[in-house]
Amino acid sequence: xxxxxxxxxxxxxxxxxxxxxxxxxxxxxxxxxxxxxxxxxxxxxxxxxxxxxxxxxxxxxxxxxxxxxxxxxxxxxxxxxxxxxxxxxxxxxxxxxxxxxxxxxxxxxxxxxxxxxxxxxxxxxxxxxxxxxxxxxxxxxxxxxxxxxxxxxxxxxxxxxxxxxxxxxxxxxxxxxxxxxxxxxxxxxxxxxxxxxxxxxxxxxxxxxxxxxxxxxxxxxxxxxxxxxxxxxxxxxxxxxxxxxxxxxxxxxxxxxxxxxxxxxxxxxxxxxxxxxxxxxxxxxxxxxxxxxxxxxxxxxxxxxxxxxxxxxxxxxxxxxxxxxxxxxxxxxxxxxxxxxxxxxxxxxxxxxxxxxxxxxxxxxxxxxxxxxxxxxxxx
Amino acid sequence: xxxxxxxxxxxxxxxxxxxxxxxxxxxxxxxxxxxxxxxxxxxxxxxxxxxxxxxxxxxxxxxxxxxxxxxxxxxxxxxx
Numbered sequence: 020x021x022x023x024x025x026x027x028x029x030x031x032x033x034x035x036x037x038x039x040x041x042x043x044x045x046x047x048x049x050x051x052x053x054x055x056x057x058x059x060x061x062x063x064x065x066x067x068x069x070x071x072x073x074x075x076x077x078x079x080x081x082x083x084x085x086x087x088x089x090x091x092x093x094x095x096x097x098x099x100x101x102x103x104x105x106x107x108x109x110x111x112x113x114x115x116x117x118x119x120x121x122x123x124x125x126x127x128x129x130x131x132x133x134x135x136x137x138x139x140x141x142x143x144x145x146x147x148x149x150x151x152x153x154x155x156x157x158x159x160x161x162x163x164x165x166x167x168x169x170x171x172x173x174x175x176x177x178x179x180x181x182x183x184x185x186x187x188x189x190x191x192x193x194x195x196x197x198x199x200x201x202x203x204x205x206x207x208x209x210x211x212x213x214x215x216x217x218x219x220x221x222x223x224x225x226x227x228x229x230x231x232x233x234x235x236x237x238x239x240x241x242x243x244x245x246x247x248x249x250x251x252x253x254x255x256x257x258x259x260x261x262x263x264x265x266x267x268x269x270x271x272x273x274x275x276x277x278x279x280x281x282x283x284x285x286x287x288x289x290x291x292x293x294x295x296x297x298x299x300x301x302x303x304x305x306x307x308x309x310x311x312x313x314x315x316x317x318x319x320x321x322x323x324x325x326x327x328x329x330x331x332x333x334x335x336x337x338x339x340x341x342x343x344x345x346x347x348x349x350x351x352x353x354x355x356x357x358x359x360x361x362x363x364x365x366x367x368x369x370x371x372x373x374x375x376x377x378x379x380x381x382x383x384x385x386x387x388x389x390x391x392x393x394x395x396x397x398x399x
Numbered sequence: 400x401x402x403x404x405x406x407x408x409x410x411x412x413x414x415x416x417x418x419x420x421x422x423x424x425x426x427x428x429x430x431x432x433x434x435x436x437x438x439x440x441x442x443x444x445x446x447x448x449x450x451x452x453x454x455x456x457x458x459x460x461x462x463x464x465x466x467x468x469x470x471x472x473x474x475x476x477x478x479x
Contacts, residue, residue: 170417217458220458221457221458225445225446225449225455225456226446226449228442228445228446228458230438230439230442231438232438232439273416273417273418273435297439298439301439302443
């Protein structure tokens with residue numbers, strides 16, 4: 020069981036995505052685990068063959084305890100297999116967790132009151148531990164189909180939501196207790212960026228259209244290159260600069276809750292790649308398909324509450340970071356330009372900095388760099 | 400034709416906002432507000448309409464598809 024956050028002690032195995040005997044490439048998702056942060060996909064760190072699943076679905080497993088056996092590529096069957104995830108000694112020698120009997124889904128395979136479900140749906144429900152009671156069928160005559168079961172398994176339960184709330188509470192308490200914040204903010208004229216986007220979206224096919232949010236991520240990454248002191252963590256009296264610029268997006272989940280998922284090496288992505296990454300990560304966060312490595316990676320957080328009508332926000336820095344950026348709603352307002360008042364699309368951007376690691380001066384430099392980078396240099 | 404187009408639009412919305420209930424929305428209600436769609440969701444909606452109905456809705460026409468009724472009209476006009 021990999022650690023998916025410094026405060027994580029255990030995770031619950033909720034699905035196997037590979038069966039024993041299946042070949043696995045590095046980066047393949049082979050299991051899904053539920054944590055405080057929702058359901059996450061667990062990737063293989065090495066190529067090989069899934070030799071055995073060590074725990075049944077529904078089992079809560081302590082961090083470091085093995086969940087599967089992975090036979091490395093090229094090794095003959097019968098040689099000692101790597102205990103997935105990761106071959107680290109610590110993981111292999113972790114004390115055996117107390118493994119409670121997996122909770123049997125109550126009568127999962129028997130729909131109540133004659134509500135019909137397809138055999139595939141029943142099988143999937145049993146695999147995922149989703150009770151068929153209370154499911155809405157979208158098949159003919161309200162028959163429950165496999166897709167309905169899949170969808171229900173993605174919806175966070177009340178318990179999962181409560182756990183997510185507690186995780187957010189713990190992180191914010193720590194942020195408030197340990198990080199002395201300062202905030203600096205400015206209004207950025209988006210006329211150039213909007214025109215750039217309009218020209219691009221008029222030219223590209225529908226599938227490749229870009230949203231302003233991608234330009235926010237793109238510009239934030241470029242501004243951080245110029246102010247590396249805001250991209251890292253505070254440890255033992257000094258700033259440790261991060262090795263890459265991994266922007267954590269605060270993603271509001273439908274039905275409540277918040278999740279941060281990272282776009283890795285965002286400063287190396289052009290606009291098209293940034294948009295693809297954004298689309299990918301937001302879609303998967305909302306459908307509960309995030310990979311574990313995307314959660315633990317971010318080096319700064321970007322919050323955009325603009326879509327929810329908020330013009331200005333004062334973000335909080337996540338523990339382990341030294342800054343956070345917040346974008347408000349894009350509004351059209353009067354704006355003075357070349358001695359005339361014109362109507363322009365504007366956005367308020369706020370930077371929160373850890374005052375131990377930087378001063379308002381560096382925060383201001385970041386906002387200046389952001390304003391210059393908001394209209395991409397590449398051709399639309 | 401109109402009924403098919405409307406049903407397809409509702410299905411596209413249902414996929415994007417599975418927790419919402421687009422068929423229960425008033426025909427002239429704002430889709431973004433009613434279904435809590437952000438700009439990424441809205442782009443996915445436009446992409447779904449392109450895929451399902453073969454219509455390419457330019458960005459400058461987005462305001463005409465803000466409601467279910469408007470969306471049906473625009474899709475029929477662009478498909479016709």
